[in-house]
Amino acid sequence: MYISMSDRKGGQQDLQETDGRAALTAFRLSPVIIWLGIVSMLTDISSESAAAILPLYVTGFLGLSTIAFGVIDGINQGASAIVRIGAGWVSDRTGHPKRVAVAGYGLSMAARVGFLFAGGFWAIAGIVTGDRIGKGIRTAPRDALISAAAQPEYLARSFAIHRMLDNIGAAAGPLIAFLILMLIPNGFNTVFVVSLAFAAIGVAVLVLVVPDKIKVTARRAGATSRPAFRWYRLKWTYLKKQGLGRLVAVTGLLGLLTIGDGFVYLLLQNREAFAVQWFPLLYVGTNVAFLVFAVPLGRLADRWGRVPVFLAGHVALLVCYVLAVLPLGGTAATLGCLLLLGVFYAATDGVLSALVSQLAPPERLGTALGTAQTVVALSRMAAAACFGLLWYLLGPGAAAACVAGLLALAVPAAAVVLRGSAGRPVAP
Structure with missing residues (x-):
């Protein structure tokens, strides 16, 4: 029986149009995404090599208290939140996300210089603040560049490849710091010099190789000027559309x-009582798991649905909490926690950016990405502070069990709230 093309499209167009387009479109990875991944890899080698030794440097070498380190770690978690929305807005307003990203990467690089001369709490706190503000400035514009360069039907996979390269650096950084300290006892300044070198190379690659993709696209399309800006575009109510x-x-x-x-990691150390000098290698384990699973889970998100993969990542986090609390012990339990933590990041980090990119209007993409990233940074900063208090009041095991119980309730609730949102499969 003959069925015309119009009949084929009639009742199933809404459900199959995107799938049909994806089936005819082969996946092509833009060189822009590869170069941005290399920039992030170099920058993460820089930042994570310094972060891995910071607890020992602050409390051991400088002789500051753990309270001082707690304040510095809080800054490390949340300082970037204060500029993320603004940086995304500036990226949208100017139409030059690369310039905003360069400013962020450059600020983090400049902060690395300070580590070579810092000698007290306020100096370290100022350096960490500058570094994290730089991270907050660069993240949304960088993700806007990735989104502009990626094929819409393969957004999650494109972000996953970027995150995989990023986490090669996140795994290599602590390992480099560990090896330097093994060869040069108290060689903290050597680590900081290496950190600065990788940051400078990353900025150079961004400036010299990565194009301002959104600007180039506009020129190719024949655009002569940007649409007039309206202040209401910065309002949250204007972004609250299509499930965002x-x-x-x-x-x-x-x-x-x-x-x-x-x-x-402190929960694991509290249970296993392994030597302190091995602590940085826990970061390596998590980041290795992240980079191994980033691309497979990104592909799965494009096929199965981005919301289900995002929620499944939090299920992995829940199992990680349970495994860290149970009195199982041994190397297998520790490796299991690191594996699950890596799966959590692989299933949520790039997938969240892909979801926001899918929902947000193109002219407000940077602002939307900055908003989502700000919420993540602030909520996790609050989580760290509250869990530290629970640890003090209830003890480590009871505190972790409490959070695990709440997460077990939150994941099904989140599934109900996001039901019908974007994130359905779009790739074959």
Whole structure:
């Protein structure tokens, strides 16, 4: 029986149009995404090599208290939140996300210089603040560049490849710091010099190689000027469309129950009592798991649906909490926690950016990405502070069990709230 093309499209167009387009479109990875991944890899080698030795440097070499380090770690978690929305807005307003990203990467590089001369609490706190503000400035414009360069039907996979390269650096950084300290006892300044070198190379690659993709696209399309800017575009109510408001609200709720890697590692150390000098290698394990699973889970998100993969990542986090609390012990339990923590990041980090990119209007993409990233940073900063208090009041095991119980309730609630949101499969 003959069925015309118009009949084929009639009743199933809404459900199959995107799938049909994806089936005819082969995946092509833009060189822009590869170069941005290399920039992030170099920058993460820089930042994570310094971060891995910071606890020992502050409390051991400088002789500051753990309270002082707690304040510095809080700055490390949340300082970037104060500029993320603004940086995304400036990216949208100017139409030059690369310039905004260069400013952020450059600020973080400049902060690295300070580590070579810092000698007290205020100096270290100022350097960490500058570094994290630089991270807050660069993240949304960088993700806007990735979104502009990626094929819409393969957004999650494109972000996953970027995050995989990023986490090669995140795994290599602590390993480099560990090896330097093994070869040069108290060689903290050597680590900081290496950190600065990688940051400078990353900025150079961004400036010299990465194009301002959004600007180039506009020129190719024949655009002669940007649309007139309206202040209402900065308002949250203007962004709260097509499920974006629900997505950001759920992200904030789940972020409040994400206690952070450091506390998970402290739980493991509290149970296993391994030597302190091996502590940085826990970061390596998590980041190796992240980079191994980033691309497979990104592909799965494009095929199965981005919301289900995002929520499944939080289920992995829940199992990680349970495994860290149970009195199982041994190397297998520790490796299991690191594996699950890596799966959590692989299933949520790039996938969240892909979801926001899918929902946000193109002219407000940077602002939307900055908003989501700000909510993540603030909620996780609050989670760290609250969990530290719970640890003090209830003890480590009871505190982690409490958070695990709340997360077990939050994930099904999040699934209900996000039901019908974007994130259905779009790739074959």
